Amino acid sequence: MCSMCRLSECVGLLIFGANAVVFFSLVCARWVAVGVVGVAVRHSRARGAVESIDMYASENPHRYDGLLRSRVEAARYWKNFNYAHVPCWLDCDPGHDDAFAMYAAGWGNWRDDNGAIVATFELMGVSTVAGNQTIEKTTYNAARVLKWLNLDEIVPLIEGASKPLLREAKVCEEIHGESGLDTRDAIDALPGVSDRVFQNMKQKHAVVAVEIFEMWKKLYEMDERLVIVATGPLTNIATFCLTYGQIISQITHGQSHTKGPKIVFMGGAIEKGNTGSRAEFNIQCDPEAAKIVLESLFEVIMVPLEVTHTALVTADVLRRLQNASIVRAYRKRVGQITELLDFFKMTYQRVFGFQHPPLHDPCAVWCALTEHVETLKQDAFTGDIERVDVECLSQLTYGQTVLDCWGTSTKPKNVKVMKRMNVEWFWKFMCGAIREHSEQCESYQYYQ
Ligand code: BDR
Ligand code: CA
Numbered sequence: 001m002c003s004m005c006r007l008s009e010c011v012g013l014l015i016f017g018a019n020a021v022v023f024f025s026l027v028c029a030r031w032v033a034v035g036v037v038g039v040a041v042r043h044s045r046a047r048g049a050v051e052s053i054d055m056y057a058s059e060n061p062h063r064y065d066g067l068l069r070s071r072v073e074a075a076r077y078w079k080n081f082n083y084a085h086v087p088c089w090l091d092c093d094p095g096h097d098d099a100f101a102m103y104a105a106g107w108g109n110w111r112d113d114n115g116a117i118v119a120t121f122e123l124m125g126v127s128t129v130a131g132n133q134t135i136e137k138t139t140y141n142a143a144r145v146l147k148w149l150n151l152d153e154i155v156p157l158i159e160g161a162s163k164p165l166l167r168e169a170k171v172c173e174e175i176h177g178e179s180g181l182d183t184r185d186a187i188d189a190l191p192g193v194s195d196r197v198f199q200n201m202k203q204k205h206a207v208v209a210v211e212i213f214e215m216w217k218k219l220y221e222m223d224e225r226l227v228i229v230a231t232g233p234l235t236n237i238a239t240f241c242l243t244y245g246q247i248i249s250q251i252t253h254g255q256s257h258t259k260g261p262k263i264v265f266m267g268g269a270i271e272k273g274n275t276g277s278r279a280e281f282n283i284q285c286d287p288e289a290a291k292i293v294l295e296s297l298f299e300v301i302m303v304p305l306e307v308t309h310t311a312l313v314t315a316d317v318l319r320r321l322q323n324a325s326i327v328r329a330y331r332k333r334v335g336q337i338t339e340l341l342d343f344f345k346m347t348y349q350r351v352f353g354f355q356h357p358p359l360h361d362p363c364a365v366w367c368a369l370t371e372h373v374e375t376l377k378q379d380a381f382t383g384d385i386e387r388v389d390v391e392c393l394s395q396l397t398y399g400q401t402v403l404d405c406w407g408t409s410t411k412p413k414n415v416k417v418m419k420r421m422n423v424e425w426f427w428k429f430m431c432g433a434i435r436e437h438s439e440q441c442e443s444y445q446y447y448q
Contacts, residue, residue, distance in 0.1 A: 093131030093232030133180030164286035268401030284399025
């Protein structure tokens with residue numbers, strides 16, 4: 001080969017080599033870029049995007065901060081706001097109406113006529129209990145709902161009791177279906193979570209009573225008061241009362257009633273029950289637990305069937321809830337809300353002959369908020385402090401909440417029993433929670 005040919009061969013090889021280098025660099029760069037973008041997208045998706053935006057963080061430090069312990073740290077900022085923050089722990093058994101209670105506690109607030117926030121919830125933690133379905137299913141459902149609400153990386157989830165204190169567990173499949181969150185066509189309305197994500201979401205080895213106590217204590221040291229909202233059987237809350245009643249009494253120098261956690265529960269009935277003729281489902285599942293809670297030293301508020309049966313999802317209410325969930329970029333939520341409520345309506349029609357289903361559990365959440373707002377407290381609910389006992393012995397009526405309606409009991413009055421609710425305000429609150437979430441989703445382009 002002549003030197004010219006060799007030279008051109010070398011040049012050719014060099015060009016080929018350079019091209020190959022460029023080609024491989026481009027390929028690598030592309031994959032690196034894809035990786036970076038992918039991580040960034042996954043990151044922003046996983047964190048609900050809202051967390052990574054400084055503006056949101058400065059406006060909402062309370063929602064920004066992370067899990068269990070750091071939720072409390074965020075409480076230090078609350079005093080800088082000119083509206084009330086209501087720290088809330090939700091113990092639930094999702095359940096269709098529990099899912100809406102999570103919505104209300106996670107995104108609910110109250111605005112004045114000018115649209116300014118007067119009070120907002122701070123959802124400090126969610127715990128689950130066996131009730132509407134087995135504990136495995138209610139916990140899994142709570143995880144799905146938290147994810148659906150973009151709260152999965154913000155609000156800790158703790159699995160609680162798998163059965164009542166003394167009795168066998170029973171479920172409420174006839175109303176909530178096999179999964180606990182069924183839809184009419186057996187299509188899952190809510191996105192699932194993979195087993196790995198689910199296991200990560202549950203706080204490992206955490207005990208509900210311990211976590212509620214720790215949360216209450218830290219808030220107490222900051223002069224804030226935790227409210228526990230219970231929308232399932234009271235098993236976890238009874239365990240908390242038994243374990244920490246005495247200790248909290250010591251810490252508060254005998255003022256558990258005003259300084260211990262306030263307990264607001266959905267359950268019980270003044271007259272007619274919904275599980276048999278006298279008892280309400282949550283109380284009938286674990287009557288002994290209810291007795292312990294009602295006889296504790298804490299302030300207890302009962303939101304019974306007489307109140308929750310006025311929160312009916314009529315066609316007009318459904319339209320308002322749907323409208324609240326519509327945002328330009330995100331329409332799927334409308335369908336999800338509709339499917340959940342549609343199934344609930346179907347089972348309530350079949351089992352109880354109700355034309356419209358009562359959305360029980362969020363009523364207790366709303367009650368917890370109104371208790372903290374002077375302008376709402378008087379008019380949102382009316383109720384009286386009563387003596388309430390729980391029937392634990394009878395075969396026929398166990399789980400009945402028995403009110404001392406003639407005032408003949410020698411025992412002290414122990415529970416504030418709500419008797420009426422301003423239903424219009426309740427729906428305004430519910431629509432507000434849904435709208436708040438939808439707007440945050442849109443503002444921060446969060447899609448799932
Ligand atoms: C209660 O029972 C459950 O089925 C609902 O979730 C609600 O908490 C109503 O009786
Ligand atoms: Ca419930």
